[in-house]
Amino acid sequence: MEQRELFNIAGREEFEYIMRVFGACTDDYLFFFDLDENYYSISERAAERFDLPSNHFYNAGEAIRKIVHPEDFEGLKRDIQELREGKKTQHNLEYRWVDRQGKTVWISCRGVIATEGSRVLIGRVTEIGSKRKADNITGLYAERRLQYDYQNIQSEGIYKRGTLLRIGIDNFKEVNERYGMDVGDDILRLIARCLEKVSGANRCYRLSGDEFAVLMMEDDVQKARKMYHKVRIMIEQDRRAEGYQNFYTISAGVVGFSYRELEFEQLCNFSEFSLGEAKKNGKNCSYVFSQEDYDSYMKSIDIQEKLRHAVNHGFEGFEVYYQPIVSAKTERIVGAEALLRFSCEEYGMLSPGVFIPILEESGLIIPVGEWVYQTAIQQSLQWQKLIPEFRININLSFIQIRKSDVVSGIMSSIEKAGIDPCTVLFEFTESGLISYDDSVQELLDVLNENQVKIALDDFGTGYSSLAYLQNLRVNLLKLDRSFTSKAVRNDFDYSLVGYIVEMAHSIGMTVCFEGIETREELEKLLKLHPDYIQGFYYGRPVNKENFYEQNLTKYNKVS
Numbered sequence: 001m002e003q004r005e006l007f008n009i010a011g012r013e014e015f016e017y018i019m020r021v022f023g024a025c026t027d028d029y030l031f032f033f034d035l036d037e038n039y040y041s042i043s044e045r046a047a048e049r050f051d052l053p054s055n056h057f058y059n060a061g062e063a064i065r066k067i068v069h070p071e072d073f074e075g076l077k078r079d080i081q082e083l084r085e086g087k088k089t090q091h092n093l094e095y096r097w098v099d100r101q102g103k104t105v106w107i108s109c110r111g112v113i114a115t116e117g118s119r120v121l122i123g124r125v126t127e128i129g130s131k132r133k134a135d136n137i138t139g140l141y142a143e144r145r146l147q148y149d150y151q152n153i154q155s156e157g158i159y160k161r162g163t164l165l166r167i168g169i170d171n172f173k174e175v176n177e178r179y180g181m182d183v184g185d186d187i188l189r190l191i192a193r194c195l196e197k198v199s200g201a202n203r204c205y206r207l208s209g210d211e212f213a214v215l216m217m218e219d220d221v222q223k224a225r226k227m228y229h230k231v232r233i234m235i236e237q238d239r240r241a242e243g244y245q246n247f248y249t250i251s252a253g254v255v256g257f258s259y260r261e262l263e264f265e266q267l268c269n270f271s272e273f274s275l276g277e278a279k280k281n282g283k284n285c286s287y288v289f290s291q292e293d294y295d296s297y298m299k300s301i302d303i304q305e306k307l308r309h310a311v312n313h314g315f316e317g318f319e320v321y322y323q324p325i326v327s328a329k330t331e332r333i334v335g336a337e338a339l340l341r342f343s344c345e346e347y348g349m350l351s352p353g354v355f356i357p358i359l360e361e362s363g364l365i366i367p368v369g370e371w372v373y374q375t376a377i378q379q380s381l382q383w384q385k386l387i388p389e390f391r392i393n394i395n396l397s398f399i400q401i402r403k404s405d406v407v408s409g410i411m412s413s414i415e416k417a418g419i420d421p422c423t424v425l426f427e428f429t430e431s432g433l434i435s436y437d438d439s440v441q442e443l444l445d446v447l448n449e450n451q452v453k454i455a456l457d458d459f460g461t462g463y464s465s466l467a468y469l470q471n472l473r474v475n476l477l478k479l480d481r482s483f484t485s486k487a488v489r490n491d492f493d494y495s496l497v498g499y500i501v502e503m504a505h506s507i508g509m510t511v512c513f514e515g516i517e518t519r520e521e522l523e524k525l526l527k528l529h530p531d532y533i534q535g536f537y538y539g540r541p542v543n544k545e546n547f548y549e550q551n552l553t554k555y556n557k558v559s
């Protein structure tokens, strides 16, 4: 039976009854709107959620005006007028209502004129925000809608190229925790309003959580960056006006693209990557997509998979190399630094500069680091049979210290191996010491109590002062090649290194110069009285067999 006949058969009361029954079976709100009588009836749930006089009322136009978003009312009025004048018989609009809390609610309203004589519109209202095509907090379209729009433009073929600007709030979780969810929602709304203002005719979307997007109809990444900067300025002005009650920043990723070449999913990947890069670059900035950067990022993901596979297969592909450390006085070998290597079929041997950051980011440095110190301690024990005081230097990453119980692991490895703890030395980098916390202090205390030695690696690349290092009871300073090579070429740096050595000695630390490559460098730097030398001049890092061949037989004449 057609709706038109149904309404003719049933009177208004019967119809309201039917609406109540069907209304209980759906999340939508069912309604009928007698346009001639200006009488409106809707499911009771709608009258509870929105500020309507009741679930049925006369003077419908006036009552509805109260719940429609002011910007959308004119459009709705025009549509109803056309229905009234018989210019059309179908109503199908997506627009915004405002709920009793004053929050925007995106709705889709569809109906048909169901009677011939008098004009009665019958239909349903769906909250599309709850179906994620629009966002109730900011009033913007949601991610699903971005996909829908993108694919439409793609299939229409009118626009060939475009730009996607993706904006994210930095540390939004902290903002919510510190200032509360309501402030968080206000910030989302503010950014949405700013974006709408700066984006002109382009559509804005709220993506998941704390992210927004603008889909621009032209390929102009610089324009997108300008848009982002304008939003930043507007936010700053708002914060000033509010008396700096809260603090947050935003970052942006920008992708210029061709509709023909890029599927929506790929665009999402590229824009997520771009925003991620902006955040990695220190936040509060923008990043424009580069295929080259993306490829190297994908390569690092691939390397990470290979590293994970190796960890789960007995550390296959990992190898510990050793580089000699020589006494500056006697020029005899006193120990070695253990340096990790990784090789796989696809990439050959990778440099630690490439794979150590990946191990750190993925947390794999925890099992791998443990494997390194266990392997290196065992190896050192072997070489102590030849040189009893042989010392092994092992690098430790701050991820191991913060995110694992590395101190117990180290101490139990030392005990199990039965090695003299004085002959084991752990190297830390300056950057880690700066973000120093309780876990670092605990580790340093335990190592000190147990006579395990501590070195500060790459000294001269950061900002730590000697006095501060003395408090941490660091035993050895390792001066990075970037520093020692400058000292060879430049008088000022030469004197500076000389003072550092003197001061370090005066507070009971020893000093190792790293990166000595030639006899000439060595002779010049030896005059500054370092305790140890490490560099290609005495030997490159090599595997244990070559280390034995090249170093132990040569310096100590042991067979």
Ligand code: C2E
Binding pocket: 323, 338, 339, 340, 341, 351, 352, 353, 356, 369, 372, 395, 396, 397, 427, 457, 458, 481, 514, 515, 516, 517, 534, 535, 536, 537, 541
């Ligand atoms: P590092 O601890 O400062 O190690 C010294 C680096 O300087 C080594 O690079 C070594 O090959 C290089 N080097 C030594 N002498 C010379 C020289 O005369 N000239 C030049 N140009 N370079 C020299 P490598 O092996 O590539 O290691 C790089 C960095 O990777 C290490 O710097 C260390 O920070 C990290 N790393 C290596 N193995 C491990 C490990 O097992 N765990 C952790 N956490 N980091 C490691």
Ligand code: MG
Binding pocket: 337, 395, 427, 457
């Ligand atoms: Mg080192």
Ligand code: MG
Binding pocket: 457, 458, 478, 480, 514
């Ligand atoms: Mg170093």
